[in-house]
Structure formats: structure tokens, C-alpha cells
Amino acid sequence: MASLVVQTSFLGDVVLTTPLLRHLAKRGPVDVLATPAASTLLAQNPAVREIIPFDKRRRDRGVAGFARLASRLRHKHYGAAYLAQGSLRSAALALAAGVRERVGFDTSAGRPLYTRRVAYDESAHHAARLLALGVLPGDRKLTAEDLRPRLYPSITEVSAVDALLAEASHVRGQPIVALAPGSVWATKRWPYYSQLAPRLVARGARIAIVGSAEDRPLARTIAEALGRANAPIDAVGRLSLLGSAELIGRCAAIVTNDSAPQHLASAMGTPTVSIFGPTVPQFGFGPLAPSRTTLGRDSLDCRPCDRHGPERCPLGHWRCMREIGAEEVERAVGSVLGR
Secondary structure (H helix, E strand, C coil), X not given: CCEEEECCCCHHHHXXXXXXXXXXXXXXXXXEEECHHHHHHHCCXXXXXXXXXXXXXXXXXXXXXXXXXXXXXXXXXXXXXXXXXXXXXXXXXXXXXXXXXXXXXXXXXXXXHCCEEECCCCCCCHXXXXXXXXXXXXXXXXXXXXXXXXXXXXXXHHHHHHHHHHHCHHHCCCCEEEEECCXXXXXXXXXXXXXXXXXXXXXXXXXXXXXXHHHHHHHHHHHHHHCHHHCCEECCCCCCHHHHHHHHHCCCEEEEECCHHHHHHHHHCCCEEEECCCCXXXXXXXXXXXXXXXECCXXXXXXXXXXXXXXXXXXXXXXXXXXXXXXXXXXXXXXXXXX
């Protein structure tokens, strides 16, 4: 019978769910319930039979939306639901859809409605935690490669990136380093990308800036620091999520905050430098690319201060980010590139 994976969390969580999808697909068809934005990340994924958008803030909100979606799921006769997103609403939806086996973490809000609870391992990477939802006794021992997320840009995304790079023909033949200066949470945005970019250009790299339309002010600061002669490849707000993944996959390395581009890079195998401020990799959301490193100020007693990253530093000094200089990050880029 087919399985249903419910994952309506952040974009990075969706990327980290792809190892679970790959594992479950070995047993049979897998459908995924995800937010409309996150659904685009799973397009072309060979492990996924159907992507079911769950627009929980608009079309599917309220009792009527819940009932309509539950009815749609009920007609698919799923054998099991894997609650990668652990809210009570997600669990209730699986129950209302008539899914007899409901699997989730023993720490989730929806656990009273689960038929099987899996221990939430705080010490594990979140990709490993999610993968554990689908592991059964007798399954072979999983490897580091099993934990690597995967994304599958289509010819549409490939063509979009080809066109973007064609506009920047002056970078042809030079290694491209992607910078991802944005984050939904303000305190997770490292403040010195505009200082780093000229340093990397001086070492022979060209810069690509990735992010959403909301990151345009940050991208503008970087572009101004580089000047016209070294104008960056500006992909901010110009590519889809899978298009951004395709561009990142063509880069020699990426420097990113603890945010979605880090996970896109993991899925594309791009050498990664991740900068952690208020959060820490020990939460389980560090990079998984084969060549990777993380930077952070472990000596600060106030760190970590939040699971996600507050809008402002609770103590007002923001030392966790301010004390990581551009020279240190430049060295880290050289390290992940092996030079």
C-alpha cells in the first residue's frame, strides 16, 4: 500500500525529508503533503508519486478546508502516514483520513494520535531523525550517503540558470562562489557579506548572490561593495527554489547562514561554509554536503539563545555574529575547497 508523508514545516525541513522519501519508496508508492511553496522543491523527485499541496493558511484553513482535504486523502487508502511535521492538526488529519498506522516522534504535539512513536534523538542530525521514522527492524544499516538530501531541477530550471549565466559572460571560466545573505530571522544574518565578497574576488572567484526577493537590500549592499567591474551574478528573486538549487550546484562553494540555501547546497553537493549565530549545528540542522564546515562562537555563554533565531539579540550585543570576521570566513572557503 502507498504511504503518506506529512511535511508542512519550513523549506529546509522539506529538503531534509528527502532521505526518508527515498527510503520509503523502496517499499511502495509515496505521496507527500506539503505547503504550496515547499511542494515545488519535490518536483521531479523519483521517490514521490504525488505531491499534495496543503494550503493551511488559505484554501485549506478552517473546519471546511480540513474536512475537504481529509476526504481527498481518505479515498487514497494509505497504509501508513509518517508525521514529519508533528502538530496535532497534522495527526488529526491523518486520523480523519482513515490512515490506520500513524508514525511520529514521541515529543510531538500530535503524539496522542500516533499508533507508533519514534524516539526524537536530540543528538542526531534532523535528516537522520526524519529517516528514523521510516526505519523498520531488519532494514540494513544506513550510511552517511543515505542521509544526503537530494533535489532534482528540471530542464526548466537548467535553462533559467543557463540564461542567467549567459548574462554574466564575463565570469566564464572563473569559479563561482555563492553568497546567501538572507534569513527569515534577523539575528541569523551574518553582517559582513559585503566585506567578504571583495576578498573572494581578489582570490580569483566570481560572486553569485542567491535568495528571495526580500533579500534584495542585502544583495544591493554586496553589489555596491564589488563595483561594476566585478558585478555579481544577481539571482536574488529571479529563480525558483529548484532554480536556486541548480545555480548553487554549479558553484565551487557557498557561504550561507543557518537557512534554506544551506540545505539546497547539501542536496546539490556544493562545498559549504555555514555561519551559525544564535543557533548551533547541534540542533541538527548543519550542512550535509561532502565538503563542509561551520563557524560559530562556541565560547559565548549566551549561545544558543533560541531554536530559530530571535528578531533581536536578547542581550543587545549580537556578539555571536559580529565576532566572526570576513577573514575567518575567507579562510573557511579555502578550506572546503581544499586550498
